[in-house]
Amino acid sequence: MPTLLSGEEAKGAYDRLAAAKFRLHTCEPSSSFSSAMPEAKQNADTAFIERARALIKRGYKPKVAVELALQETEIEHGSNPKIMEKARADAEDFMQRVRKGLI
Numbered sequence: 001m002p003t004l005l006s007g008e009e010a011k012g013a014y015d016r017l018a019a020a021k022f023r024l025h026t027c028e029p030s031s032s033f034s035s036a037m038p039e040a041k042q043n044a045d046t047a048f049i050e051r052a053r054a055l056i057k058r059g060y061k062p063k064v065a066v067e068l069a070l071q072e073t074e075i076e077h078g079s080n081p082k083i084m085e086k087a088r089a090d091a092e093d094f095m096q097r098v099r100k101g102l103i
Contacts, residue, residue: 048073048090062098066091 048069055065070091077083097103 048087049094052091052094062095062103066095 051069052065055068073087
C-alpha cells in the first residue's frame with residue numbers, strides 16, 4: 001500500500017479501487033498441464049509421456065514425475081484396467097529411456 005494513504009478513508013478508497021480492478025480483470029489461459037492439454041485432445045499414446053515431461057519441466061525428478069503421473073492417471077482412470085496397464089508400461093518405458101540417456 002502506498003505510504004500516502006494514512007487515513008481510514010484513504011485506505012477504504014484504495015481498497016475499493018483494488019476491488020474494482022480485480023472484478024474487471026480477466027485471467028489469461030493458464031499454462032498448467034490440466035488446462036493447457038485437456039484430456040479429450042490428448043493423444044492416448046503420448047498422454048503419459050507428456051504429463052511426465054511437464055512435471056519434469058516444473059522441477060520434479062524423473063522418478064517422482066513418473067510416480068505422480070501414474071497417480072494422476074489412477075485417479076482419473078482407476079476403474080479402467082486397460083488404461084492403467086498401458087500407463088504402467090509407459091512409465092517403465094519412460095524410465096528406461098531416462099536411464100539410457102535418451103530423454
